[in-house]
Amino acid sequence: xxxxxxxxxxxxxxxxxxxxxxxxxxxTQIVGPAGVPSETAVRADPQRRTVLIxxxxxxxxxxxxxxxxxxxxxxxxxxxxxxxxxxxxxxxxREGRIPSTAYQALGFHGDKYTTLVVATGYNDGSQSFAESFxxxxxxxxxxxxxxxxxxxxxSDVDYVAPGSIANHMTFAVNNQIVRDLLATGNYPDVILADxxxxxxxxxxxxxxxxxxxxxxxxWAASDYLTRKMAFIEGRTCPVPIAPQAEPQSPCPDxxxxxxxxxxxxxxxxGDDGVLCYEIGQQRRxxxxxDTHVIQLSRELAIGMAGSDVAALQTRLIRLxxxxxxxxxxxxxxxxxxxxxxQASASIAAxxxxxxxxxxxxxFDTSGITTP
Numbered sequence: 001x002x003x004x005x006x007x008x009x010x011x012x013x014x015x016x017x018x019x020x021x022x023x024x025x026x027x028t029q030i031v032g033p034a035g036v037p038s039e040t041a042v043r044a045d046p047q048r049r050t051v052l053i054x055x056x057x058x059x060x061x062x063x064x065x066x067x068x069x070x071x072x073x074x075x076x077x078x079x080x081x082x083x084x085x086x087x088x089x090x091x092x093x094r095e096g097r098i099p100s101t102a103y104q105a106l107g108f109h110g111d112k113y114t115t116l117v118v119a120t121g122y123n124d125g126s127q128s129f130a131e132s133f134x135x136x137x138x139x140x141x142x143x144x145x146x147x148x149x150x151x152x153x154x155s156d157v158d159y160v161a162p163g164s165i166a167n168h169m170t171f172a173v174n175n176q177i178v179r180d181l182l183a184t185g186n187y188p189d190v191i192l193a194d195x196x197x198x199x200x201x202x203x204x205x206x207x208x209x210x211x212x213x214x215x216x217x218x219w220a221a222s223d224y225l226t227r228k229m230a231f232i233e234g235r236t237c238p239v240p241i242a243p244q245a246e247p248q249s250p251c252p253d254x255x256x257x258x259x260x261x262x263x264x265x266x267x268x269x270g271d272d273g274v275l276c277y278e279i280g281q282q283r284r285x286x287x288x289x290d291t292h293v294i295q296l297s298r299e300l301a302i303g304m305a306g307s308d309v310a311a312l313q314t315r316l317i318r319l320x321x322x323x324x325x326x327x328x329x330x331x332x333x334x335x336x337x338x339x340x341x342q343a344s345a346s347i348a349a350x351x352x353x354x355x356x357x358x359x360x361x362x363f364d365t366s367g368i369t370t371p
Contacts, residue, residue: 048074048075048114048115048147048229048233049074049075049076049112049113049114049115050074050075050076050077050113050114050115050116050117050229051076051077051079051109051112051113051115051116051117052076052077052078052079052080052117052119052225053079053080053084053102053105053106053116053117053118053119053120054078054079054080054081054084054117054118054119054120054151055080055081055082055083055084055085055119055120055121055122055123056081056082056083056084056093056094056122056212057119057122057153057211057212057213058080058119058151058213058221059080059081059082060212060213060217060218060221060275061078061080061218061221061222062078062080062278063218063275063276063277064213064215064218064219064270064275064276065270065274065276065287066268066270067215067218067219067221067222068222069222070219070222070223070226070239070267071222071225071226072226072238072239073226073229073230073235073238074229074233077109077113079105079108079109081093081095081099081100082094082095082099083098083099083123083162084099084100084101084102084105084120084123085101085102085120085123085124085132086101086102086103086118086120086121086124086129086132086133086135086136087101087102087103087128087131087132087135087136088101088124088128088132089101090123091123091161091162091163092162094277094290095277095278095279095280096279096280097280097281102118102120102132102136103132103135103136103139106136106139106140106143107139109143110143111143111144113143113145114144114145114146114147115145115146115147115148115149115229116140116145116147116148116149117148117149117151117193117225118136118148118149118150118151119151119193119195120151121151121153121171121174122153122159122161122166122171122211123161123162123165123166124161124165124166124170124174125165125166125170126166126170126173126174126177129173129174129177130177130181133177133178133181136148137187137189137190141189145189146189147189147191147232148187148189148190148191149190149191149193149228149229149232150178150190150191150192150193151193151195152175152178152192152193152194152195152196152197153171153174153175153195153196153211154171154195154196154199154200154206154210154211155168155169155171155172155175155196156168156200156210156318157171157206157209157210157211158208158209158210158294158311158314158315158318159209159210159211159212159294160307160310160311160314160326163307164307164310164328167310167314167326168210168314168318169325171196175196178192179192191232192255193224193225193228193255194255195221195224197255198224198254198255198258198259199217199220199259201259202217202220202259204216205217205220207292207293208293208294208362208363209292209293209294212292214272215269215270215271215272216263216264216269219263219266219267219269220259220260220263223239223260223263223266223267224254224259226238226239227239227251227252227254228253228254228255230250230251231250231251231252231253231254234250235249235250235251236248236249236250236251237249237251237252239266240266241260241261242261242262242265242266243265243266273289273290274287274288274289275287275288275289275290293362293363293364294311294363294364295363295364295365295366295367296308296311296312296358296363296364296365296367296368297367297368298368299352299353299354299355299358299368299370300312300330300352300353300358301330301335301351301352301353302330302331302332302334302335302351303330304330305328305329305330306328307328309328309329309330309334310326310327310328311326311363312330312334312338312353312358312361312363313325313326313327313328313334313337314326315361315362315363316334316337316338316341316361319341321337321338321340321341321344322334322337324337335351336351338351338352338353338357339351341357341360341361342357345357345360347360354370355368355370
């Protein structure tokens, strides 16, 4: 029988009651360094002891109720934090704290594990990415890890990291940095978990920023990790690829076979929207509706500048309307791109990214006040 040891079991049950009642609790903003977040699931007949250290994208495994129960076949600890960076100081996350870096988290967990899964990087720039990679690998080796699974980032996305430190171009560059380092042959203990490639054609698994998971994407990520670990260890897949199918033995590499055709048929996905957070240093448990859609607070026009302009430019680039880069400055090229998009969407071609235009581009405009 599957046994799960976790300190949040009662809180998860409460989460469903909150969701059913449609009740949301207001978040508090508490600034301060994080403690040592972890939740451990102990599986029967564990093969290896694994710690997964991740940022806000994969934190959905903690935030989406019960989605982590699809991670089976090995003993694991989830250390997942919003706004986490690899080695440089982390940023202020959506749960009201500044988390430890992946490097610091390794120190907190010590030498209790054999396998490290690194699913962090969306908040890291390219300039220091190789340095961060080396720091993480060196520390993991010094602590006795014999396997490091490095999770690639999705790069065909609209997400812009806080402070505009990284965007879709950065993610692609950073993925290539890891591939180039592995190609040297100096990292036989580092295995690529190509989540970016695995999900390239699964846009429906993600919210509009392309990075943060919808409920279905969260369960798919748990399923992917389960299969990837079974493949690495040469075990039978703990889960079949369809409800009536026999589990594959040995489990094939999901990066080779590609995504499961029907995740919804395998797991009780549930509805999008309700995410359960642990707020502040006290980790006060709270569930609320949060879709991760990029929210803008103003209409945008020529002469403006900021991260919201960069988000607009990034989306126009992905739609092949802007042949430039996202510099955060609304100039004549951006205006022309907005006009081109408005014409294609049957919106008055004013060159101003008004509410109607931003809605059509998929942004959350609920925070924009118009005259």
